[in-house]
Amino acid sequence: MMAPNACMVSPQAWFRSKGLHARKSLGQNFLQDAAVAQAIVDRSGVGAEDIVLEIGPGLGALSFPIARRVKRLVVVEKDPELAAWLTTEIAEKNFQNITLHAADILQLDWMAIFDEMLRDAEGYRLVIFGNLPYNISSQIVVRLVEHRHRIERAVLMFQKELAERLRAEPGGRDYGRLTVLLRFCAHITTLVNVGARSFYPKPKVDSEVIEIRFPKPEPFPVPDEAALIRVVRAAFGNRRKTLKNSLMAGLPGVRTEDIAHILRTIGIDPVRRAETLDIEDFIRLSLAISAREIMTTER
Incomplete structure (x- = not known):
């Protein structure tokens, strides 16, 4: 055969x-x-x-x-x-x-x-x-x-x-x-x-x-997927820079002082680099940035 x-x-x-x-x-x-x-x-x-x-x-x-x-x-x-x-x-x-x-x-x-x-x-x-x-x-x-x-x-x-x-x-x-x-x-x-x-x-x-x-449910459910993708893209946009500087360059609508405050609040050192963050770090970071943007807009 x-x-x-x-x-x-x-x-x-x-x-x-x-x-x-x-x-x-x-x-x-x-x-x-x-x-x-x-x-x-x-x-x-x-x-x-x-x-x-x-x-x-x-x-x-x-x-x-x-x-x-x-x-x-x-x-x-x-x-x-x-x-x-x-x-x-x-x-x-x-x-x-x-x-x-x-x-x-x-x-x-x-x-x-x-x-x-x-x-x-x-x-x-x-x-x-x-x-x-x-x-x-x-x-x-x-x-x-x-x-x-x-x-x-x-x-x-x-x-x-x-x-x-x-x-x-x-x-x-x-x-x-x-x-x-x-x-x-x-x-x-x-x-x-x-x-x-x-x-x-x-x-x-x-x-x-x-x-x-692609399992159901997903391994890490994300409340705001668009925000996560935007933050991940910004974080890896300048790999040689610190996380704080990468986010400043990639998220021009977010104030520098807000980025520094957010990173400190969620326990991420601003001088770390994007490749050291795991998926849960990125989810927390994206949610915090989205919340800060909403708060700033509503002022």
């Missing part, structure tokens, strides 16, 4: 046959190891109760194994050459449960896509999949946080450096804005480590597949 992913297309052979090259502008590195692709799908645990949105399917290394397991798969491919080839492959392989959008995922209305995917699918779970180019990875993470109430989890491949930032602990240089944004609402687990040799063209760094799960 043939292995599920035994017919995986060789990216190098495909590009040679088309007279094309992988596009650096799109951050294209294609998974070429069938065993790794199958391990990713296996460890993701997707099944018949899942509806999946895949970002950047490429040559279908993950798409076709996923489609064999799930209720419905929607793939979004920006590269027109790849999108045209995938359309033909989907038809020839007779995948009735795959829908393709030839589009830029960052230009699409995610809520409209979700509504389409979940129509007549009550009780199914929405999962996001993707081998993400480095240049859009951070934007995708932010979108996931924004839309997490519709998503159960995401299984995403990142460059190792970014994956380490997403699951970093406070105190180190990897800990930053994205770490905090995920920590208040998600649990992160490493599923598969993928060496650079598993890709074509071979990148300079290894990759890591992580699962971002």
Whole structure:
């Protein structure tokens, strides 16, 4: 019996046959190891109760194994050459449960896509999949946080450096804005480590597949999410500065004396740096700043 992913297309052979090259502008590195692709799908645990949105399917290394397991798969491919080839492959392989959008995922209305995917699918779970180019990875993470109430989890491949930032602990240089944004609402687990040799063209760094799960209730419920995001962005806007100076630069509407007073009141030393604060510190800080702004406005 043939292995599920035994017919995986060789990216190098495909590009040679088309007279094309992988596009650096799109951050294209294609998974070429069938065993790794199958391990990713296996460890993701997707099944018949899942509806999946895949970002950047490429040559279908993950798409076709996923489609064999799930209720419905929607793939979004920006590269027109790849999108045209995938359309033909989907038809020839007779995948009735795959829908393709030839589009830029960052230009699409995610809520409209979700509504389409979940129509007549009550009780199914929405999962996001993707081998993400480095240049859009951070934007995708932010979108996931924004839309997490519709998503159960995401299984995403990142460059190792970014994956380490997403699951970093406070105190180190990897800990930053994205770490905090995920920590208040998600649990992160490493599923598969993928060496650079598993890709074509071979990148300079290894990759890591992580699962971002959005539990209900959330790990750290936040009364004012917009305030938290604003404060976190300001705090990490000038990493080399002290927390007080970063907030002064990033929150121009808040008075300097108010920032100093707030930090002292909630027990945070103004000379600390943003990367030393844990998620609970940031929540307390954002609430205190919001309360101070309201008090100042009402005077």
